[in-house]
Amino acid sequence: MMIAIMRRxxxxTINGKRHSNEVEPRLLLIHYLRDVLGLTGPHIGCETSICGACTVLVNGKAIKSCTMFAVQANGADVLTIEGLASDGNLHPIQNAFWEEHGAQCGYCTPGMIMASKQLLDRNASPTEEEIRHGLEGNLCRCTGYQHIVNAVKSAAAKMGA
Amino acid sequence: MIAHPFDYLTPKSLPEALLLLADPDAKALAGGMSLIPMMKLRLAAPAKLVDLRGVPGLTSISEESGRLKIGALATHFDIESSRLVRAKCPLLAMAAAHIGDVQVRNMGTIGGSIAHADPAADYPAALQALEATISIAGVGGTRAVSAAEFFVDTFTTAVGPGELVVEVSVPVEAAGTGTSYQKCLQPASGFAIVGVAARLQAVSGNISMARIGVTGLSGCSFRANGVEALLESGSDPQAAAAAIANGIDANSDIHASAEYRLHLARVYAAKAIRAALAAAR
Known part of the structure; x- marks a missing residue:
C-alpha cells in the first residue's frame, strides 16, 4: 500500500547560501546535500553512523549527515567541505592535510577535515591524545592516522600563529 | 538505506508533544542516534515522527536543592562539557564522555538514550550508582521513578505508551565522595561489553557508603547490592568486586562469551572501585 506523505x-543555509526545497521527511541530510544540491564533498561510507565520511557541521557541531533527516536541519546553518576554502585559498586545515600527507585515497578526508575543524574550534591547541579522541568518529583505512594527527597539529600551530 | 515513509511533526510545547505522542503510531525523535539507524534498517517504521527539539525548556542543566536537574534533551556533549556537572556530579559527565564518538555526543540526548535502554549503554550504570530519579510526563501529569524502577529489561523501561522522559535528577556529590566509570568497550560500536560505575564515600580508606551500577553484563543495568554490602563491611576491593558475578545470567554474543563477560565484570568492578576510592581522598 502506498502511503501519501506530505513533502515538507x-x-x-549551506556554506553561507540559503536553499529552499520541498523534501520527503525521510530524505537524509547526506542525500539532500549530494543528490538535491549537488554537494558531493561529504561522502557516503558506511551509512551506519560509524565511519564519519559524511561529517558536516550543523550550527557549528560536527554531525554524521547519514544519521540526520534533512527536515531536522530546517533553519540550520550547515557547513560542508565545499564551504571551507575562501577566495580560492584553502583553509589552513585543508592546507595542513595537503602538506602533511593527511590524505591518501581521500575518501575519509572531507569528513576528517570537518571533524578536525570542530576539534580546533573547541580546543585551539590540542594534545596528540585529544586529537585522536576528537577524531574517534572518523575512520581512515589508508594512513594509519599518524599523518592525519600531524596535519591537525600543524594546522593548530599555523592557526594559532 | 532509506527509511519507511513517515510524517514529520514539530510540536512547540510539551502539552502539544504529549498530545501528538498519544497516537500509538507516533514515535518521539530527540537526537535520533538510536532511532534513525533503526529506521534506516527498517527495524522501526513509525508512521509519525514527533521531533522534540522545538519543545522549549528540555535542554537545561541546573542545580536545585542539592540535586542537578538535567533536561531530557541535554546532549551527551552538553553533559560531558558542563562545568556544573563536572564539578558537582562528575560520574555523570564521565559516563557521557564514554558514549560513542563526538558526532554522536553532539546529537544524542540523555532522555533519548535512557528511554531506548540499550542493555550496553553507558548512562544506566551511572544512573543506577547515582540513585537518579527520572521524571516521566504524560497527558495526565508528571511522575518520578528511581533508576532501579526505570530500567525494566532489555530495551524496556517504565515509560508507558504516550509518555515522555522529561528530566533526570542526580545528587550533588557530598565532600568525601569518589566516583568512577570503567568500561571495556566494543571497539567498532563503542558500546560497553561491560561497564561499571562506582560511587563511594570513604574516610581514610574506610568505606561508609558504596553504590555500584553495572551495564552490558546482562539484559538490563542493575545495582550490585552484594558488592556494595561487602565494601560497606570492610572487604577489600578485589574480594568485593568478585561478588559482582554472583547469580548473574550474563549476556553471550559474538563479542564476548558469558564466561568472559563475568570475568571482565570482576576486573572492571575492581578498577572502578579503586579509582573511586582514589578520587574520594
Whole structure:
C-alpha cells in the first residue's frame, strides 16, 4: 500500500547560501546535500553512523549527515567541505592535510577535515591524545592516522600563529 | 538505506508533544542516534515522527536543592562539557564522555538514550550508582521513578505508551565522595561489553557508603547490592568486586562469551572501585 506523505518545505543555509526545497521527511541530510544540491564533498561510507565520511557541521557541531533527516536541519546553518576554502585559498586545515600527507585515497578526508575543524574550534591547541579522541568518529583505512594527527597539529600551530 | 515513509511533526510545547505522542503510531525523535539507524534498517517504521527539539525548556542543566536537574534533551556533549556537572556530579559527565564518538555526543540526548535502554549503554550504570530519579510526563501529569524502577529489561523501561522522559535528577556529590566509570568497550560500536560505575564515600580508606551500577553484563543495568554490602563491611576491593558475578545470567554474543563477560565484570568492578576510592581522598 502506498502511503501519501506530505513533502515538507525546508530552508537551510549551506556554506553561507540559503536553499529552499520541498523534501520527503525521510530524505537524509547526506542525500539532500549530494543528490538535491549537488554537494558531493561529504561522502557516503558506511551509512551506519560509524565511519564519519559524511561529517558536516550543523550550527557549528560536527554531525554524521547519514544519521540526520534533512527536515531536522530546517533553519540550520550547515557547513560542508565545499564551504571551507575562501577566495580560492584553502583553509589552513585543508592546507595542513595537503602538506602533511593527511590524505591518501581521500575518501575519509572531507569528513576528517570537518571533524578536525570542530576539534580546533573547541580546543585551539590540542594534545596528540585529544586529537585522536576528537577524531574517534572518523575512520581512515589508508594512513594509519599518524599523518592525519600531524596535519591537525600543524594546522593548530599555523592557526594559532 | 532509506527509511519507511513517515510524517514529520514539530510540536512547540510539551502539552502539544504529549498530545501528538498519544497516537500509538507516533514515535518521539530527540537526537535520533538510536532511532534513525533503526529506521534506516527498517527495524522501526513509525508512521509519525514527533521531533522534540522545538519543545522549549528540555535542554537545561541546573542545580536545585542539592540535586542537578538535567533536561531530557541535554546532549551527551552538553553533559560531558558542563562545568556544573563536572564539578558537582562528575560520574555523570564521565559516563557521557564514554558514549560513542563526538558526532554522536553532539546529537544524542540523555532522555533519548535512557528511554531506548540499550542493555550496553553507558548512562544506566551511572544512573543506577547515582540513585537518579527520572521524571516521566504524560497527558495526565508528571511522575518520578528511581533508576532501579526505570530500567525494566532489555530495551524496556517504565515509560508507558504516550509518555515522555522529561528530566533526570542526580545528587550533588557530598565532600568525601569518589566516583568512577570503567568500561571495556566494543571497539567498532563503542558500546560497553561491560561497564561499571562506582560511587563511594570513604574516610581514610574506610568505606561508609558504596553504590555500584553495572551495564552490558546482562539484559538490563542493575545495582550490585552484594558488592556494595561487602565494601560497606570492610572487604577489600578485589574480594568485593568478585561478588559482582554472583547469580548473574550474563549476556553471550559474538563479542564476548558469558564466561568472559563475568570475568571482565570482576576486573572492571575492581578498577572502578579503586579509582573511586582514589578520587574520594
Amino acid at each position: 518545505a525546508i530552508a537551510v
